[in-house]
Structure formats: C-alpha cells, structure tokens
Amino acid sequence: MSTLSDLVERYAYLEPAQVEWLHLLVGDWQFISDLAFADLVLWLPTEDGNFVSLAHCRPSTGATVHYEDIVGTFAPDSVRPQLEKALVDEEVQRAREPRWFGTYAVREEAVPVRCNGHTIAVVARQTNLGSGRTPSRLEINYVEAADDLMNMIATGEFPSPNAATGSRRGAPRVGDGLLRLNAEGEVLYASPNALSCFHRLGVLGPLIGQSLVEVTAELIEHKVPVDESMPLVMMGRAPWRTDIESKGVCLSVRAVPLLENHERIGAVLMCRDASELRRRERELITKDATIREIHHRVKNNLQTVAALLRLQARRMTVPEAREALEEAMRRVSTIALVHDSLSQNLDEEVEFDEMVGRALRLAADVAAAGISVRTIQRGSFGLIPAKEATPLALVLTELVTNAVEHGLSATGGGTVEIRAERTGKHLKATVSDNGAGFDEGRGPGSGLGSTIVRTLITNELQGTIDWSNNETGGTQVVIELDMHG
Incomplete structure (x- = not known):
C-alpha cells in the first residue's frame, strides 16, 4: 500500500x-x-x-x-x-x-x-x-x-500543531468517556462512562454546570505531585493530556479546545480510568530498577573479587600460582564488564561490540607483559541475547589471551584481529594473529584456557570451533553459532 x-x-x-x-x-x-x-x-x-x-x-x-x-x-x-x-x-x-x-x-x-x-x-x-x-x-x-x-x-484551526506528542499508551478514546465544556470550563455534557470515571475519582453528584477544574482540584491530595498542565487541560484551554490521581485512582484526560474564528467556544474532553495501567507501569519500573541494581551490585562484587585476586597474586612467589591468579582475575573482570553493560540496558539483547571491545583490549594489555600488541576489531557482532553475552565474551577474551601469550610472545609482538560476520541469528567470529602458530602434530593447546573455550562453545552456546594455522603465519580460530535468544 x-x-x-x-x-x-x-x-x-x-x-x-x-x-x-x-x-x-x-x-x-x-x-x-x-x-x-x-x-x-x-x-x-x-x-x-x-x-x-x-x-x-x-x-x-x-x-x-x-x-x-x-x-x-x-x-x-x-x-x-x-x-x-x-x-x-x-x-x-x-x-x-x-x-x-x-x-x-x-x-x-x-x-x-x-x-x-x-x-x-x-x-x-x-x-x-x-x-x-x-x-x-x-x-x-x-x-x-x-x-x-x-x-x-x-x-485551518484543526489539527493543532501544539498538541502533545509521544507515547499513545493509555490515551483516552471517545467511548472511554466524553465531556463537553463551555468557554468558561463548565460542564455542558458528560457521558455515562465519563461520569463513572469521575465518580471513581471521588466526585459525588452530577457534573453538569460545574467548573471541572474546581471539582478536580478539591479531590487532589496535597502530598501527591500534580502535573502543571492539569488546570489548562481541565478547563479545555490547551490541546494536551494529563493524569489526575487521587486515592489510588488515576484518570488520563485529553482536552481538545473548540475554536471559532480563533476564539475558544468550548472544549471536548476524553477521559479514561488508567489506574490499572499506571499500577502495572509502576510495578515494571520497580522491577526494572531492582534488576538494574542487582546487576550493578554483582558487577561491584566481581570487581572486588578481581581486586582481591590481584592483591593475592602480587604476594605469590611461585610464578605458576601468580599466573593462575592473574588469569582468574582477568576472567572475573570480563564477567564484571558484562554485568556492567546489563545494568545500563535491561533489554533482552545487548549491544555487544562496545562491551567486548573493552574486554579484549583489557585481555591483550594484561597478557602482553612488555611486548607490543595491537588489537583490531572488524565487522559487528550486533545485538546478542543477554544470556549468551557472558559465555561469548569469556570465549573471545580467552582466545585473545592465548593468541598473545602463546603466539605473539614468541615473536616479540604483533597483531590480533577479531572479525565478526553476522547473518540474521547466525554469527561467525574469527580470532587470528600473526604470531608463531601452533604445532599441527600436537594440535591446539590443552591448557585451562582452551578447555574453558571448548566447554563454553559446546555446552553453553551450542556452537562449533576450529583451530588452524594461517598460511602467512600465526593462528586462526573460527567460531560459528546461532543465537537462541
């Protein structure tokens, strides 16, 4: 069409x-x-x-x-x-x-x-x-x-360019309740549904002949925040919407001024009992704030754990123990980064590129240990389901760390490239370096990092992973998986 x-x-x-x-x-x-x-x-x-x-x-x-x-x-x-x-x-x-x-x-x-x-x-x-x-x-x-x-x-006096814009959720319709006002804001007619709405708000008796803004003002509790536009809407002077709350009842009211030769002759008001809608919105806001706070606290706790591991590693005299604690610290920090992103965005999917970029730069810097390493990120991971963001971030940081520690350290430095190719829900991620490569007779590493990667790819992400040597030198790891969110 x-x-x-x-x-x-x-x-x-x-x-x-x-x-x-x-x-x-x-x-x-x-x-x-x-x-x-x-x-x-x-x-x-x-x-x-x-x-x-x-x-x-x-x-x-x-x-x-x-x-x-x-x-x-x-x-x-x-x-x-x-x-x-x-x-x-x-x-x-x-x-x-x-x-x-x-x-x-x-x-x-x-x-x-x-x-x-x-x-x-x-x-x-x-x-x-x-x-x-x-x-x-x-x-x-x-x-x-x-x-x-x-x-x-x-x-040319309708539509009004000054009418309120934005979300239409909860907007009253004609059938929800209608009132007609004169130029002074007095009620000329109130539909049965409109009367029911104002009765629930606390209005007693008929509305005809009464000033709607005065009737409404008497019902508003002093400690309840009041929309500044409410008097203008209730008098029919402005083409806006407002909410009126009293004793647990919320009315959504929209005014449409009626003009003749640019002089206001009255107004049409539409009203709707939005109590249940507002209650659910407040519940959602509360739940969102709670979830956001949980992610924030988890992030803070993980950062505390990472700091404790860092302090413990500095006290270790055995190199192997120090390296193990530093690796644990790096993994905890990666999970903390994911929770930091989740605390800022409560959608079911997260923007993965910026988050993983920070994690990969951190992993490369920690693993470099005095050598010159450059990380390059190409393509876009796009939106990744929240439940799959943590294992995928861990996999990529482990692969970058392995590339630096086992590939580039042998050649005195180099480049690690992370390339993402996204087609719908299918993701192909490639981590490659120009380091020393691995012994094809022995295959890729069998250390803790490689074991973690295989376990996360197979069990958590239901994907595939393949190691190979580049023709020009270095290692290439290809991950393919389908997003399940």
Missing part, C-alpha cells in the same frame, strides 16, 4: 509544511470519526483535475460505509462535483439527499482542509444511515462536537 507521502508526490505538489499538516490531521482524526459515527476520507486534488484518496478512517462507534480499501483510488463521478465545490468555494458542502450504497443510504459532506490560508485537500464525511433509529442524547452530543471539529478543519 502506498503511503500518504508517496501518493502526494505521485499526483500533486504540496509544500513540505502542507504535507506535514495532512499527516497531523490523519494522525489525530480517529476520535472525530468516532464522534461523527462516520467514515472520513481524505481526498487530494490531482494535477489532471481528479481526486485521489490519501487516507481513510472508519468509526469504532458505528457502521462503516466502505468495507473495502479505498486508499489510492480515485473519486467516483457522483462524488467529484461536491469535492470540487468544497475546494473552490472553501466552504463545507452538504448533500441535500442521501446517496445509496447498495442496500443502505449514506449522508455525505465535503469539508475543505485549510493550511496557512490555502485549501490543500478535502475531507469527505460519510455517515451510514442504515440503522434508521432516533439518536440518543449521547449521540446528539457526539455529533455536535464532531460538527465543531469539522468546521475547525475547514478554517
């Missing part, structure tokens, strides 16, 4: 600001469709005099008119005259008679879309009249609010 921007670029020319205006309209017109009980279709005039559909919105409160997808199609001949008149006259055009779609009638209205004094498109408001019943008081208030908003589209 073509996007709105693609269709605009293909069939007409609009300024970037005008295209952005259409995006703002389409991104926030679902609640107008729900209020109007009508389909909304955005029609763009083309350079050849036709109209192409850029976007289509179906109401969640009533029956739709178009069951099929009409985005990217051209306006039927029967609709085009009304669209052209709305475009030329720059006024709302209402059809005198309903148009029949098979077995049901549809009432149609064409509304010009104004942006900075220019009419750039037309919104068709199409209402399915199939029910044929007398509208309720709720439906009448819905439609009246929709009429005001459609007039604002025609005068």
Whole structure:
C-alpha cells in the first residue's frame, strides 16, 4: 500500500509544511470519526483535475460505509462535483439527499482542509444511515462536537500543531468517556462512562454546570505531585493530556479546545480510568530498577573479587600460582564488564561490540607483559541475547589471551584481529594473529584456557570451533553459532 507521502508526490505538489499538516490531521482524526459515527476520507486534488484518496478512517462507534480499501483510488463521478465545490468555494458542502450504497443510504459532506490560508485537500464525511433509529442524547452530543471539529478543519484551526506528542499508551478514546465544556470550563455534557470515571475519582453528584477544574482540584491530595498542565487541560484551554490521581485512582484526560474564528467556544474532553495501567507501569519500573541494581551490585562484587585476586597474586612467589591468579582475575573482570553493560540496558539483547571491545583490549594489555600488541576489531557482532553475552565474551577474551601469550610472545609482538560476520541469528567470529602458530602434530593447546573455550562453545552456546594455522603465519580460530535468544 502506498503511503500518504508517496501518493502526494505521485499526483500533486504540496509544500513540505502542507504535507506535514495532512499527516497531523490523519494522525489525530480517529476520535472525530468516532464522534461523527462516520467514515472520513481524505481526498487530494490531482494535477489532471481528479481526486485521489490519501487516507481513510472508519468509526469504532458505528457502521462503516466502505468495507473495502479505498486508499489510492480515485473519486467516483457522483462524488467529484461536491469535492470540487468544497475546494473552490472553501466552504463545507452538504448533500441535500442521501446517496445509496447498495442496500443502505449514506449522508455525505465535503469539508475543505485549510493550511496557512490555502485549501490543500478535502475531507469527505460519510455517515451510514442504515440503522434508521432516533439518536440518543449521547449521540446528539457526539455529533455536535464532531460538527465543531469539522468546521475547525475547514478554517485551518484543526489539527493543532501544539498538541502533545509521544507515547499513545493509555490515551483516552471517545467511548472511554466524553465531556463537553463551555468557554468558561463548565460542564455542558458528560457521558455515562465519563461520569463513572469521575465518580471513581471521588466526585459525588452530577457534573453538569460545574467548573471541572474546581471539582478536580478539591479531590487532589496535597502530598501527591500534580502535573502543571492539569488546570489548562481541565478547563479545555490547551490541546494536551494529563493524569489526575487521587486515592489510588488515576484518570488520563485529553482536552481538545473548540475554536471559532480563533476564539475558544468550548472544549471536548476524553477521559479514561488508567489506574490499572499506571499500577502495572509502576510495578515494571520497580522491577526494572531492582534488576538494574542487582546487576550493578554483582558487577561491584566481581570487581572486588578481581581486586582481591590481584592483591593475592602480587604476594605469590611461585610464578605458576601468580599466573593462575592473574588469569582468574582477568576472567572475573570480563564477567564484571558484562554485568556492567546489563545494568545500563535491561533489554533482552545487548549491544555487544562496545562491551567486548573493552574486554579484549583489557585481555591483550594484561597478557602482553612488555611486548607490543595491537588489537583490531572488524565487522559487528550486533545485538546478542543477554544470556549468551557472558559465555561469548569469556570465549573471545580467552582466545585473545592465548593468541598473545602463546603466539605473539614468541615473536616479540604483533597483531590480533577479531572479525565478526553476522547473518540474521547466525554469527561467525574469527580470532587470528600473526604470531608463531601452533604445532599441527600436537594440535591446539590443552591448557585451562582452551578447555574453558571448548566447554563454553559446546555446552553453553551450542556452537562449533576450529583451530588452524594461517598460511602467512600465526593462528586462526573460527567460531560459528546461532543465537537462541
């Protein structure tokens, strides 16, 4: 399916600001469709005099008119005259008679879309009249609010560029609860769901005729932090969202000011009981903070262990014992680095490149012992599942250490290269050096480091490992595995 921007670029020319205006309209017109009980279709005039559909919105409160997808199609001949008149006259055009779609009638209205004094498109408001019943008081208030908003589209006063952006989680919808306010912020109408929301908050009795901001202010506990924008939202003065909390109940409220000739004539407020959502969010925040603190403490404890091993190694007079403690210190430090990264990022996958780069440089510096060693990292490991990050980091640091201690030390220094090739979940990592290589008759080392590498690759990572001598000298180790996270 073509996007709105693609269709605009293909069939007409609009300024970037005008295209952005259409995006703002389409991104926030679902609640107008729900209020109007009508389909909304955005029609763009083309350079050849036709109209192409850029976007289509179906109401969640009533029956739709178009069951099929009409985005990217051209306006039927029967609709085009009304669209052209709305475009030329720059006024709302209402059809005198309903148009029949098979077995049901549809009432149609064409509304010009104004942006900075220019009419750039037309919104068709199409209402399915199939029910044929007398509208309720709720439906009448819905439609009246929709009429005001459609007039604002025609005068360029909707959408509002100053409306709040960001996450839509918990955003109230028309069916969650709706209030209509006058210019002074007094309640003209409150839907049954809206009344239920405010009753849970602690409001007693009817809301009609009362100042909503005064009613709400009396319920807020003094020790509870209050959003500074709350009064503006509750009076309908700003197109923002706010949360109101009292006695364990949280209401999410969104205001849409109603304007006429740039003068505020009232507002539409949508509200939703978001208590359970906020409770779960707080639980997740608490759990995330706890997990982060655990990783941080584990990292600190491991660094303490590494420091103790370093102190103990300095006191050792037997070289073999000192080397064993230094190797243990290096392995503990590598695990600490992984936990440090996990404490900063609680996702199920971690960015492995920066973390392993620090570990490999540390391993090379510790193992170098006076010789000149350079480490090169090529390619990208990408995102690695958290549970596989520790064993993989240990494997790579062991291989780099072995390359320095057993390969480069014999030649007085050199280069260790770590190359990563990632294809989907498959990872191929190569550790190579330009040192002395190993005796092919004896095979690769059988020390503790090599044993650790084989065990981690086989048991923890379910991968394969292969040692070989480079044709130009040195050793090459190839690891291949599939990420299981």
